[in-house]
Amino acid sequence: MVITRESSDGDIYDTSESEDLCKGVKQLSENGLHRVPSKFILPVSDRPDTNVEDQNVVTSNLIQLPIIDFAELLGPNRPQVLHSLSHACEQYGFFQLVNHGIPDDVVRRMMDVCRRFFDLPYEERARYMTTDVEAPVRYGTSYSPTRDTVFCWRDFLKLLCHPLPDFLPHWPSSPLDFQKEAATYAERTRYLFLTLVGAILESLGLGIEGPNKDEREQEEVEDILKGFQDGSQMIVANYYPPCPEPELTLGIPPHSDYGFLSLLIQGEVEGLQIQHQAQWVTVRPVPNTFVVNLGDHLEIFSNGKYKSVLHRALVNAANSRISVVSLHSLPFTHTVRPSSKLVSEKNPKLYKDTSFGDFIEYLSTKEPKGKEFLDSRKLS
Incomplete structure (x- = not known):
C-alpha cells in the first residue's frame, strides 16, 4: 500500500511503500526525500x-553537565570526586567523564568503523x-517496526558484547576491521x-x-560487584541522516535507559537532549569525553536516590550524525532490587524486584514510552 500525506500547501504526494519504510531512514534519505513520510511524523x-526558521540549529538552550575527572577519582582526591559524583547522580542523572583513560584513537576508530558500516550497500546491512x-x-530502524505507531529517524546497529568470545564471531565481518575495532572498544569501555x-x-x-560495615552489607556489595563482572554489555551505534523536516520527528523519542550505566560518545554534531528541571536542554558535544547517564536499574537499586533521566535525540536538515553508546548492567538472569542498606522504616522499599525477563515481557505487549516500564515497577 502506498502511503500518502497532505503537505502544508495542500498537495497530496506519495512517500513510499510501507515495506520500504522498514528498510531504514538511510535508505529513504538516499532516495532524495524532500518531505518526511507520514510514518515518521x-x-x-x-x-x-x-x-524552524533555521533547521540547521538544534537549539540555543544548552546545558553544562557536571564534570567528573576519572583520573582524580583514582587518586588522593577520591573523596571530593565521590561527593561531586553523588551530586551529579542526584541532581542530573548525567555527567561528562573526562580523563577516562581510553585513547582518543580507540574512540575515533570506533566512530569511523561504525560510519563505514552504515555506508555499506543496503543489502549488506540488511543481513x-x-x-x-x-x-x-541486530540492525534496524525503529525498535519494533511492525508495532511502533511512529518510526524513529535513525538506523541502529546493536551488538551484544559479553562474554566477548561468545558474540564476536556473530558481529559484522564487513568492514574488514569492524570486529577488531569494536572488540577493542568494548573491552576498554567495559x-x-x-x-x-x-x-x-x-x-x-x-x-x-x-569501619561500620556489617557482614550482610559487605556480602551484598560483593555480590553485586561480582554480578557486574559477569554482567551484560551491549553497544548500540546510531546513525541519523539529514532530515528534510526535523521539526516533525525525532531520532529517538524520550526514554530512559534500561540497565545501570550508559557510556556515550556523540561526535561533533549536537543532537542529544536531556530533561532537566522540566525542560529539554541540549548537551553540547565535548571532545574526548564520555556522556554518562544512569539507567533504570540504578534507580531501582538506589531505591530512588539516584534517578534515570529522560533523554532524546534530535535530527537536523544539514548534517548526518553518529553516536555510539555502551550500555552496562547485571546479567540478564539477575534480579535487581533496592539495596537493603538504602531501605528503612523511614525510607521504605519503593520498587518491585525486576529482571531483564520482565522488561522483555513488557515490551512484547506495549510500545515503550518515556519511563513507563520503570513506573510499572513502582510499589506506590
Missing part, C-alpha cells in the same frame, strides 16, 4: 521545539535485520564501567570496606 504534542531483540547482532560503577556504589555509602 509525531503528534503535534510530541514534536521537538526546534527553530543483520531481525525482530529478535535478543539476537547477538573496564571503564567496572571502575566507575564501583565508585558510584561507594558514593551511595556502599563501599566494599569500612
Whole structure:
C-alpha cells in the first residue's frame, strides 16, 4: 500500500511503500526525500521545539553537565570526586567523564568503523535485520517496526558484547576491521564501567570496606560487584541522516535507559537532549569525553536516590550524525532490587524486584514510552 500525506500547501504526494519504510531512514534519505513520510511524523504534542526558521540549529538552550575527572577519582582526591559524583547522580542523572583513560584513537576508530558500516550497500546491512531483540547482532530502524505507531529517524546497529568470545564471531565481518575495532572498544569501555560503577556504589555509602560495615552489607556489595563482572554489555551505534523536516520527528523519542550505566560518545554534531528541571536542554558535544547517564536499574537499586533521566535525540536538515553508546548492567538472569542498606522504616522499599525477563515481557505487549516500564515497577 502506498502511503500518502497532505503537505502544508495542500498537495497530496506519495512517500513510499510501507515495506520500504522498514528498510531504514538511510535508505529513504538516499532516495532524495524532500518531505518526511507520514510514518515518521509525531503528534503535534510530541514534536521537538526546534527553530524552524533555521533547521540547521538544534537549539540555543544548552546545558553544562557536571564534570567528573576519572583520573582524580583514582587518586588522593577520591573523596571530593565521590561527593561531586553523588551530586551529579542526584541532581542530573548525567555527567561528562573526562580523563577516562581510553585513547582518543580507540574512540575515533570506533566512530569511523561504525560510519563505514552504515555506508555499506543496503543489502549488506540488511543481513543483520531481525525482530529478535535478543539476537547477538541486530540492525534496524525503529525498535519494533511492525508495532511502533511512529518510526524513529535513525538506523541502529546493536551488538551484544559479553562474554566477548561468545558474540564476536556473530558481529559484522564487513568492514574488514569492524570486529577488531569494536572488540577493542568494548573491552576498554567495559573496564571503564567496572571502575566507575564501583565508585558510584561507594558514593551511595556502599563501599566494599569500612569501619561500620556489617557482614550482610559487605556480602551484598560483593555480590553485586561480582554480578557486574559477569554482567551484560551491549553497544548500540546510531546513525541519523539529514532530515528534510526535523521539526516533525525525532531520532529517538524520550526514554530512559534500561540497565545501570550508559557510556556515550556523540561526535561533533549536537543532537542529544536531556530533561532537566522540566525542560529539554541540549548537551553540547565535548571532545574526548564520555556522556554518562544512569539507567533504570540504578534507580531501582538506589531505591530512588539516584534517578534515570529522560533523554532524546534530535535530527537536523544539514548534517548526518553518529553516536555510539555502551550500555552496562547485571546479567540478564539477575534480579535487581533496592539495596537493603538504602531501605528503612523511614525510607521504605519503593520498587518491585525486576529482571531483564520482565522488561522483555513488557515490551512484547506495549510500545515503550518515556519511563513507563520503570513506573510499572513502582510499589506506590
